[in-house]
Amino acid sequence: MGFVKSLKCRECGQEYPKEPIHVCSFCFGPLEVEYDYDSIKKVLTKNLIASRSENMWRYKELLPLDGEPTVGIDAGFTPLIRARNLEKVLGVKELYIKNDSVNYPTWSFKDRVVSAALSKAKEFGFKTVACATTGNLGNAVAAQAVQAGLESYIFMPANLEQGKTIGTLVYGPKVIGIEGNYDGVNRLCSEIAGKYKWAFANINVRPYYSEGSKTFGHEIVEQLGWKAPKHIVVPMAGGSLILKIFKAIKEFKMFGFIPDADTKLYGAQASGSAPISTAVKNGWDTIRPVKPNTIAQSIAIGNPADGYYAVKTIKESGGWAEDVSDDELVEGIKLLASTEGIFTETAGGVTVAVAKKLIEQGRIPRNELTVICITGNGLKTQEAVLGRLGQPRLIRATLDDFDALMEEDTSSASPRGTKRVLAAAKKK
Amino acid sequence: MPVTVRVPTPLRPLTGNAEQVEVTGRSIKEILDNLESRYPGIKSRLCDEKGQIRRFINVYVNDEDIRFQKNQDTPVKDGDRISIVPAIAGG
Ligand SMILES: Cc1ncc(COP(=O)(O)O)c(C=O)c1O
Numbered sequence: 001m002g003f004v005k006s007l008k009c010r011e012c013g014q015e016y017p018k019e020p021i022h023v024c025s026f027c028f029g030p031l032e033v034e035y036d037y038d039s040i041k042k043v044l045t046k047n048l049i050a051s052r053s054e055n056m057w058r059y060k061e062l063l064p065l066d067g068e069p070t071v072g073i074d075a076g077f078t079p080l081i082r083a084r085n086l087e088k089v090l091g092v093k094e095l096y097i098k099n100d101s102v103n104y105p106t107w108s109f110k111d112r113v114v115s116a117a118l119s120k121a122k123e124f125g126f127k128t129v130a131c132a133t134t135g136n137l138g139n140a141v142a143a144q145a146v147q148a149g150l151e152s153y154i155f156m157p158a159n160l161e162q163g164k165t166i167g168t169l170v171y172g173p174k175v176i177g178i179e180g181n182y183d184g185v186n187r188l189c190s191e192i193a194g195k196y197k198w199a200f201a202n203i204n205v206r207p208y209y210s211e212g213s214k215t216f217g218h219e220i221v222e223q224l225g226w227k228a229p230k231h232i233v234v235p236m237a238g239g240s241l242i243l244k245i246f247k248a249i250k251e252f253k254m255f256g257f258i259p260d261a262d263t264k265l266y267g268a269q270a271s272g273s274a275p276i277s278t279a280v281k282n283g284w285d286t287i288r289p290v291k292p293n294t295i296a297q298s299i300a301i302g303n304p305a306d307g308y309y310a311v312k313t314i315k316e317s318g319g320w321a322e323d324v325s326d327d328e329l330v331e332g333i334k335l336l337a338s339t340e341g342i343f344t345e346t347a348g349g350v351t352v353a354v355a356k357k358l359i360e361q362g363r364i365p366r367n368e369l370t371v372i373c374i375t376g377n378g379l380k381t382q383e384a385v386l387g388r389l390g391q392p393r394l395i396r397a398t399l400d401d402f403d404a405l406m407e408e409d410t411s412s413a414s415p416r417g418t419k420r421v422l423a424a425a426k427k428k
Numbered sequence: 429m430p431v432t433v434r435v436p437t438p439l440r441p442l443t444g445n446a447e448q449v450e451v452t453g454r455s456i457k458e459i460l461d462n463l464e465s466r467y468p469g470i471k472s473r474l475c476d477e478k479g480q481i482r483r484f485i486n487v488y489v490n491d492e493d494i495r496f497q498k499n500q501d502t503p504v505k506d507g508d509r510i511s512i513v514p515a516i517a518g519g
C-alpha cells in the first residue's frame with residue numbers, strides 16, 4: 001500500500017509533504033491528497049476488489065494511508081437497494097437507495113471518513129483526536145477513538161438533538177457544547193487546532209478524512225454492477241461528500257472499470273441552510289454564507305468550506321441543486337419509511353424530498369437510473385417526527401377490546417377509534 | 429485606534445511569529461493596508477489580484493463574519509478583535 005505522493009493545493013497547485021496540514025500556506029486553499037494513479041492502475045483490478053471483504057477498505061489503494069487500515073475497518077459496503085415502491089410513488093423507472101443509515105459502527109456515512117481519519121492519525125502518531133461536529137461526525141469519532149485506544153474531544157453546538165448528543169456521550173469522550181450554531185463551533189476549533197497538537201478530523205487531517213467519502217461513490221458503482229448512475233442526489237452540508245462521490249466515479253472511469261462517467265450530481269439542502277443550492281439556482285459562483293435555521297441540524301452549515309467547488313462540480317456535471325422546507329423534509333422521512341422501510345434522519349428526509357422535487361420539476365428524467373444517497377439514521381433525530389406520526393392506540397389486555405378495535409377498523413377503515421373502544425370498555 | 433488582529437499560523441512567518449498584532453484603521457480595508465505597510469507581502473496572501481479577500485479565508489470582527497456586514501468596508505473601532513480563519517470542513 002501507500003500510493004499517496006503528496007498533498008497539493010486545489011487553488012494554486014503548490015505541493016506539500018504528507019503531513020497533518022490542511023491549508024496552503026500561500027493562498028489558504030484546501031490541500032488535497034495526490035495519488036500515484038499510474039502505479040495504482042498497475043495493481044488494482046475489479047477482480048481484486050471483488051475478492052476482498054465487504055467494507056470500504058476493499059478500495060484501499062484509493063485511500064490515503066501508507067500502511068494497512070487500523071481503525072474502523074468494518075465501515076462501509078452498506079446496502080444499495082432497488083426502491084421499487086418509491087419508484088411507483090414518484091413515477092420513475094429505476095431508482096436506488098444507497099443506505100448509509102446502517103453504516104457501522106455509528107449509522108451514518110461519517111463512519112467512512114472517520115475510519116480514514118483515525119487510521120491516518122494513528123500513522124502520524126497522534127494520541128488525541130478531535131472534531132467539530134453537527135452530530136454524526138462526533139458519534140463516529142467518539143466510537144472509533146475507543147476502538148483505536150485514542151483520547152477524543154468532541155466540540156458541538158449545545159442544542160443538538162438528544163440522539164446525537166447521547167450517541168456521543170455514551171462512548172466516554174470529552175464533550176464540549178458550545179453556544180450558538182455550528183459555524184461558531186468551527187471557528188473556535190480552528191483556533192484550538194492551531195494551539196493543541198491533536199488530530200482534528202475535519203481540520204488538520206481533513207485531506208485524508210475527506211477521501212473516505214469517495215468509497216460511498218465507489219460502492220454505488222460496484223453495486224450497480226460496475227456502472228455509473230445517470231443521476232445521484234446527495235445531501236450537502238460543507239459540500240465535501242458530493243465532490244468525493246464525483247471523484248470516485250472519475251477514478252473508476254480513469255481505470256477503465258466503467259465506460260462512462262457522465263453522472264449528473266444533484267445537491268440537496270434544507271431551505272433554512274441553503275447557501276450552496278442558492279448559489280446554484282442563482283448562477284452565482286461565490287457562496288454567500290447564511291445563518292442556519294432548520295431542524296436538519298446535521299447539514300446546517302451556513303459557511304460551507306467546499307461550497308465553491310460543490311457549485312462548480314454540480315454545474316460541470318450538468319446537475320442541479322434544490323432545497324426543501326422543514327415540513328417537506330419531515331414528509332421525506334415519512335415517505336422513505338412508508339415505501340422502503342428505511343428510517344432516515346433529517347438529512348435523508350431532505351434528500352428524498354429534494355429528489356421528489358427535482359423529478360416533479362422534470363430536472364431528473366423519469367426514465368433514467370437515479371440513486372438517492374441516504375447518509376444517516378432516523379433514530380438519532382426522533383424530535384423531527386415526534387408528534388407527527390400519531391400515537392399507539394391503547395386498549396386493555398383483552399381480546400374483547402381488540403375485537404372492538406378491529407370492528408372499527410373494518411367498518412370505518414379509520415384509525416381514530418381508540419377513544420370509543422376505551423369508552424366502551426369502561427362501561428362494561 | 430488600535431485593533432487586535434489574530435494571525436493565522438501560515439502568516440506568522442511574516443509577523444515575526446507573533447500570534448497577534450495591533451494595527452490601526454477604521455475599516456477592514458484600512459486594516460489590511462496598514463498590515464501590508466508593516467508586514468510587506470501579507471496583503472497578497474490574504475487578497476487576490478483584484479484586491480478581494482481570497483475565497484477560502486473568513487474574516488471576523490468580534491466573532492461576526494464580515495460577509496454578514498459590509499465586507500472590506502466593515503467599520504472597526506478601538507479594541508475590536510479581528511480573526512482571520514481558513515475555511516473549515518464539517519459534519
Ligand atoms: C447525515 C449527513 N449527511 C450529509 C452530510 C453532508 O456532508 P458534507 O459536509 O460532506 O457535505 C452530513 C454532514 O455532517 C451528515 O451528517
Ligand SMILES: [Zn+2]
Pocket residue numbers: 009010011012013014024025026027028029
Ligand atoms: Zn495554494
